[in-house]
Amino acid sequence: MNSKPSVNEFTIKIANVNGTGSASANGLLMRSLFRMGIPVVGKNYFPSNIQGLPTWYEIRASEKGHLARSGRIDIMVAMNAETYRKDLEGVAPGGYLIYDSTWPRHSLLKRDDITIIGAPLSKMCNEHFPSARARILMKNVVYVGVVAALLDLNLEVISTLLNETFAKKASLLEGNQLAIRMGYDWARANLETPLPFMAKTIDKTSDSIIIDGNTAAGLGSVYAGATVGAWYPITPSTSLMDAFKGFCETTRKDPETGERNFCIIQAEDELAAIGMVLGASWAGARAFTPTSGPGVSLMSEFLGYGYFTEIPAVLFNVQRCGPSTGMPTRTQQSDITSCAFASHGDTRHVLLFPANPEECFYSARDAFDLAERLQTPVIVLSDLDIGMNDWMCKTLEWDDNYKPDRGKVFRAADLEKMESFHRYLDVDGDAIAARTFPGDHPKGAYFTRGSGHNMYGAYTEDAGEYQEVVDRLRQKWETAKSYVPEPLIEYSDKNSIGIISIGSCDEAVREAIYDLGKEGLGINYLRVKAFPFNGDVQKFIDDHDKVYVVEQNRDAQLKSLLVLELDVNNDQLTEILHYNGLPMNAAFVTDAINQDLAKGEAA
Amino acid sequence: MSFMKKPAVRHPNLPVNDLGLTVRDYEGGMSTLCAGCGHDSITGALVQAAFELSIPTHRFAKLSGIGCSSKTPAYFLKDSHGFNSTHGRMPSVATGANSANRDLCYIGVSGDGDSLSIGMGQFAHAIRRNLNMLYIIENNGVYGLTKGQFSAAADVGSKSKKGEANLQPPIDPCQTAITLGASFVARSFSGDKDQLVPLLKAGMRHRGFGLIDVISPCVTFNDHVGSTKSYEYTREHYHPAILADFVPPAEEIRTKYDEGEAMPVKLHDGSTIVLRKMDQDYDPTDRVSAITNLMESQTAGEITTGLLYVDESQPEMHELNNTTSVPLVDVPYDTVCPGNDMLQKIQARYR
Secondary structure (H helix, E strand, O other), X not given: OOOOOEEOEEEEEEEEEOOOOHHHHHHHHHHHHHHOOOOEEEEEEOOOOOOXXXXXXXXXXXOOOOOOEOOOEEEEEEOOHHHHHHHHHHEEEEEEEEEEOOOOOOOOOOOOOOEEEEEOHHHHHHHHOOOHHHHHHHHHHHHHHHHHHHHOOOHHHXXXXXXXXXXXXXXXXXXXXXXXXXXXXXXXXXXXXXXXXXXXXXXXXXXXXXEXXXXXXHHXXXXXXXXXXXXXXXXXXXXXXXXXXXXXXXXXXXXXXXXXXXXXXXXXXXHHHHHHHHHHXXXXXXXXXXXXXXXXXXXXXXXXXHHHHOOOEEEEEEEOEOOOOOEOOOOOOOOHHHHHOOOOOOOOOEEEOOOOHHHHHHHHHHHHHHHHHHOOEEEEEEEHHHHHOEEEEEOOOXXXXXXXXXXXXXXXXXXXHOOOOOOOOOOOOOOOOOEEOOOOOHHHOOEEEOOOEOOOOOEOOOHHHHHHHHXXXXXXXXXXXXXXXXXXXXXXXXXXXXXXXXXXXXXXXXXXXXXXXXXXXXXXXXXXXXXXXXXXXXXXXXXXXXEEEEEOXXXXXXXXXXXXXXXXXXXXXXXXXXXXXXXXXXXXXXXXXXXXXXXXXXX | OOOOOOOOOOOOXXXXXXXXXXXXXXXXXXXXXXXXXXXXXXXXXXXXXXXXXXXXXXXXXXXXXXXXXXXXXXXXXXXXXXXXXXXXOHHXXXXXXXXHOOOOEEEEEEEHHHXXXXXXXXXXXXXXXXXXXXXXXXXXXXXXXXXXXXXXXXXXXXXXXXXXXXXXXXXXXXXXXXXXXXXXXXXXXOOOHXXXXXXXXXXXXXXOEEEEEEEOOOOOOOOOOOOOOOHHHHHHHEEEXXXXXXXXXXXXXXOOOOOOOEEEEEOOOOOEEEEEEOOOOOOOOOHHHHHHHHHHHHHOOXXXXXXXXXXXOOOOHXXXXXXXOOOHHHOOHHHHOOHHHHHHXXXXXXO
8 A cells, every 4th residue: 555655755644732832843743844855845734723723834845945835744643633534535545644642543543555554653752741731832842853763854853953943942952853753753763754755865955045025024124124124913924023022122122221213103003004004104214014814804994095095005904714703824825915005995916926025024124115116005015825835935035235115205314405396396307206205394394184175285165176186196197107017928838828826826827837847847937026016027928818717716807907907808817726724736727727628628 | 265365465554573574474274164163262362472572483393183173273373383184183293303302392283182081191291291281172062073063072962962961971181191290281161262372372382281262162063052162152151260371581571560460371382371260269389279269160060261270390201201302303323322332242141
């Protein structure tokens, strides 16, 4: 029943109970593979709960570098009795299931097409650890030891990782090392190791890091020079502000006085959070707020205000499953439309679509530059998969010559030389007027109002004056096209079918293109990176007879937006939609395309 | 009448302040409110207070929400930046602006609808943060722009113009603010400029959240018999408890006050407020006494005015945050960007 040996290409899934301390053990396992030079990705499927509900962590190792959710499980570590039946069903034929054999499992739950391994994890812990809490926690580390033996992981690597993690907690270090050893030795003594699925040291991760998108975006905001952050806690965006705060505490605090070069405000709600961002940006700081779908709904009135009064603002929307409260701990790309047009009236917003943590880092920089250049809110649409999962990406680099693009701003010295200043006067013909900061100079004073205003900034209810302003805003939208990042386009050597996709679909789409390529199907790929659409999006659609739009929502929001904004007919585009809350996998895309093509042939 | 420009002509002998500016330099555009509106008197008092304090005009930032009161920042301090925000959300905008530039004098103008209904949450939380600003509620007990609905400040039994009585209990912004930990709480009346101007000056100089609830009758929708926010009713039930005289720094307190009646409170910029008790039992530095007094006078149908509560010892938002003394807007980018070397060091933990 043993499957074909598979070196450095496998997926392990660990089923745990929330709140039992499994996260660090699972991270240890994932990082051990990474340290062995094997490309790896870790995906956390967790409940909206603090303790007690089921949670899973999925590690995919892929020497080929395919780092989407794999969609198949080779090794299952079933630590949660409650989900045991489902976990057993989830293992791919030829795979393995490891369970805690301290207690007997249900005799009816078995499968003949996989190998089931019982390891006395609790028993080992009970014998070696006196406290109840340690027994619960160390059980996780013991299964890492067992898996290490089964996969032939380098014990040195694990040991070094533990030394680094617990460098300042000697008491914990000892217990962890013991637990690893216990699991490892037991497996070596009692099982046939290694499995046909095994890890072998290679060198494919040396220029990479493992990071989640929220951390990367928080770090990017520090480097972009954001000094004010306002937020209201909401899953899955909370860790973005946690990261920003952490990096600020270490890099922006005077070591002697403790004085901070930043101000983070936990707001009373999202309405206040965006109000604070607009206030701070208006006063001249770079300010941002991280949030998720429900937060954007609450911020909508102010987003329209920011658009109409032309105040820069940066929002990170770490999307989760909607509608309504939806599934807060599951991923989706279902806020594309609501963010593009958030607020009443003729309002439209610049959006950026990072595909991974690396792009989150650089998107943060771009978002602040764009917001200030275009004087408008910019929304970075990340999602839970990017924001909270552990991605492998290229080591981040910062250009020390970078200077923030503050856009058109007159400071005191400029104003001193000027005869007069008018806030909304388009002098340069790019539909962007200059702004001033409060406190700089009496000549710079102007009155910001969400009510009708004319090009001089004065209140108006005059039809012509009003229309002049909103027409200029539309013209500014055209200007935005020359500033936002262009789409990524990759042509295959066969050039027959096109895929347009967005954000975190990227890994699964690439893997699908690779797999379909092996079947002889050439696919060209365009990934939009921003709204408004620019560059060759229109041309790409025109150049193909068949274009699939792959996205993670029910209503084909990206496709609708393409039809709405470009010269495209609805039937030129075929949607492929994944929206069950799990990250998309490659097989979903290849199956959809194969089915669609077969349908075409049959007809 | 917003299209009418105020003539720039001024009397040649207008008095000037320490900066050589006249009171006209602190004015704004022409008011578009109804003739006789209490709000316009408050605007006049604000102009006077700002002029007397000799603060450079561009060192103010004036912010508001939505409603008649919130239109008024267009009518004073034309050389200051103004921010007419969305309904009930001025406190958050002021919080953000202040976080970016802690050195400006922030004046927020709101109304009873803007602060006590739609904006109650933001009002409360700005107080909790002890945001350094002067927050004025121009309180007329009624929604004017939408033609006369009761606001949350309307007293029980107070009658609308159509004769309908309000049945729900009012929210008293002063009691609420003291309960929430506000560090400066005053009440005044738009018809009493002598009381209002020193309070405004003290509020601008107070470090932390300064609330002034100003009863400001609506001549169109709430100035009739049966209304408890009319000019007539307010004058009849008006009870100044604590008068406040504002004494700028380096100026001697020359006026004579009777022993036991005067209570000087030193502000952080060196100026002083001398509190004169009209009511011997009332101690405006004692929270419990202040709240008790306000509740009693409310039950008696009296409108207690003056500086109702003051505490100069409370740290404001930036002190709590330990923000650098340089306004964040002026901190150079090179200072806040940690650079590529640090980025490489940071990433060691992600390997």
